[in-house]
Amino acid sequence: MQNLARKMTTAMTYPGAFFRYQSKPLRSFYHALSRAAHVQTFLKRCNDNADTYSAKKLTIEDADGFSVFSPSQVPDNLAQDVVAEIRARLQNIDVETIRKTSKKPYLLSVIKGAEISRDSAIYKLVSHREVVGCVARYLKCFPILSFIAVWYSPNLPGQETGSQKFHLDHEDYRQIKAFMFVEDIGPNNGPFTLIPAAASEKIQNAINYKMTPDNKQIEDETVYGIAGSGAARPLTGPPGTLALIDTSRCFHYGSREGSAPRIMLTFQYITPFAFVMPWNWRKGVYLPHLKDKNMSSWERKLLGVEI
Ligand SMILES: O=C(O)CCC(=O)C(=O)O
Numbered sequence: 001m002q003n004l005a006r007k008m009t010t011a012m013t014y015p016g017a018f019f020r021y022q023s024k025p026l027r028s029f030y031h032a033l034s035r036a037a038h039v040q041t042f043l044k045r046c047n048d049n050a051d052t053y054s055a056k057k058l059t060i061e062d063a064d065g066f067s068v069f070s071p072s073q074v075p076d077n078l079a080q081d082v083v084a085e086i087r088a089r090l091q092n093i094d095v096e097t098i099r100k101t102s103k104k105p106y107l108l109s110v111i112k113g114a115e116i117s118r119d120s121a122i123y124k125l126v127s128h129r130e131v132v133g134c135v136a137r138y139l140k141c142f143p144i145l146s147f148i149a150v151w152y153s154p155n156l157p158g159q160e161t162g163s164q165k166f167h168l169d170h171e172d173y174r175q176i177k178a179f180m181f182v183e184d185i186g187p188n189n190g191p192f193t194l195i196p197a198a199a200s201e202k203i204q205n206a207i208n209y210k211m212t213p214d215n216k217q218i219e220d221e222t223v224y225g226i227a228g229s230g231a232a233r234p235l236t237g238p239p240g241t242l243a244l245i246d247t248s249r250c251f252h253y254g255s256r257e258g259s260a261p262r263i264m265l266t267f268q269y270i271t272p273f274a275f276v277m278p279w280n281w282r283k284g285v286y287l288p289h290l291k292d293k294n295m296s297s298w299e300r301k302l303l304g305v306e307i
């Protein structure tokens with residue numbers, strides 16, 4: 001009885017938690033319902049606001065669901081600054097010790113969001129008007145920054161599991177996960193590999209894809225059988241390369257076996273309508289240490305303090 005009461009409370013607080021496991025039409029329904037029900041949020045964040053949409057150098061095409069930018073396209077020399085900052089910090093980190101105790105030894109968080117401060121180049125990048133503006137235009141909504149980490153993939157041999165197999169991410173109906181490469185990433189560094197959104201949609205429809213634990217990961221043969229053998233795009237490039245990807249629309253995997261490790265900064269933008277958000281989304285708390293009483297309205301929105 002208590003169990004049922006607890007389940008009902010969760011269902012009412014987080015109705016999205018139920019919908020995240022459903023087929024695409026039902027996930028789409030929840031997304032539309034949530035947008036329509038949160039009128040104030042919709043009007044404040046999803047309106048074509050000149051401030052949000054002014055910088056247009058970086059773009060993501062809807063049919064692709066991803067974009068890759070060279071270090072020189074990243075604004076304000078931030079590609080160089082972020083790479084230098086992360087390399088300096090990695091000098092004091094013992095990756096092997098982290099790997100031995102990690103639950104996900106093929107994908108290690110070697111620097112966590114809580115260790116990244118407001119005065120870092122990383123924060124300048126993740127809160128940059130051009131980057132956030134590009135994400136907002138793609139999502140048709142001013143996003144919330146939900147995650148920052150530096151990932152280290154050892155790319156050691158072993159059975160492929162979890163995010164080493166093709167899947168979509170469940171957090172939102174649409175989201176943007178961003179990566180900045182810290183070292184060169186080539187075909188042998190277990191590159192993040194994706195299927196563009198249009199071809200991914202074909203796969204979702206053909207197999208009625210659902211993100212229940214048993215169905216979330218799908219086989220390479222299934223993907224290539226539907227999208228064609230040349231459909232995959234491994235994301236490779238020099239340090240400072242910035243990739244923005246809708247991992248809820250583009251099937252992807254990464255950190256497969258390779259001859260050398262892969263290091264990238266990762267950060268994520270979701271909407272207030274995400275499956276992982278409580279219905280009263282302002283109760284969702286992400287990256288609380290980045291909040292500051294002198295924040296601009298832009299940052300307040302980005303960190304979910306202001307509607
Ligand atoms: O290791 C990788 O590149 C895969 C990571 C992944 O699935 C994700 O970031 O959503």
Ligand SMILES: [Fe+2]
Binds near residue numbers: 163167168169247252
């Ligand atoms: Fe993923």
